[in-house]
Amino acid sequence: MDIRVQGPGPTSPFLSARDLFETEHDLSLPVYVRLRDDPDVRTWAGHYDDRHVLNISRQAASSAMARELALHEFSHMARYEQAHPSHTQSIEEVLYLALAGRRVERRKLAHCHQIANHMKDIYADDITLSVGPGEKLLAYLESSLAAAIADRPDTPARPGLERLSPSADPDITAVNAAFALALAERHDLVDDDHRLYDLAHVAAMDAPDVDFEGFKRRFRELARDPDSSAYRQVLVDATRSYVGGEGPAAD
Template structure:
């Protein structure tokens, strides 16, 4: 695996991630790591004809999660090279198939894309967690969910007591379902883990979201889906999430 770190910054997390990744997998194309100045830059992978690009902030590259972030992005690159359905299926096609005849809020369309990204992440992390330990990832999921449910107002709102943070409670519930599903899929938690309590709070704040259904859907995604089956999973998940939206007027 050809790895090239571009720009001043730490290199050891990427080399360590490469060593773990290469115990069971390899990439045909070289990986260029671009270290970004913006501390808010999300870690993400780009794919081109002659290379993959891992974009990451210097702050993230210096964090305790740097190796795990790199390993996760290497896994996405592997799925892309495998032409795995989760990494080739057009989300625009899914939205068209699932939402024809419906009027859907812009925020919910963004949430549908996030649900599709969660499904991609499930398949990437099937690789990530086959080559590396899951303790840091589990701690990251717990910390992220704890942040999302920590900001509770002192008094009920007109719609009832808000139990999760100022972030949209509906997608927070889906995010909680994803975190718990990933942990259960890879046996990272026991029944007393704090993640269950946090997920329960998130689910209570979004009673219109099928929390258990999304958790089951994420957890039980077929290990080796075909394109048609995976497209249908995405369509079903999208319809499940926006099921309450009204039909568009003619």
């Protein structure tokens, strides 16, 4: 597995992630690590005919999560090279099939993209968690959910949760909580008394119109090796569940 770090910055997290990844997987294309100066840039992978590109801020590359972030993105790259349905299915096609003839709020459409990304992350992390420990990922999910709950607009901050900004949408926060808990349960990362359950319960209570249990079940029980048709239908069903209403099947 060929890794090329572009620009000054730490290299050890990416090499360490490569060593873990290579215990069970490999990539055919080289990986270019692009270190960005913007501390707010999210970590994401780009895919091209001759390479993959891991985009990450220098701040994230120097953080305690750097190795885990890199390993997660390597897993996305592997799914892309496998032509896994989660990484080849067009979300625009899914939105057309699920929502044709309906009027949908722009924020809800953005949330549908997030739901599709969660499903991609489930399949990437099936690889990530097969080669590396899950403790840091679990802590990250817990802290992110706690921050989102504290950010809920028009709601007083709960004890132990510091409000950061009134920006988190309670509906997608509930879906995010379902994703976090589903991933943790799928890989046996949590005991029954873990704080993530309490946080997820609060998020679900804050969004009574969201089928929290349904989304948790969908995420947790995603088939390990779906065909493209089955995966498309799962996405269509999840989109309709979130937006509401009925419609024709995807096929």
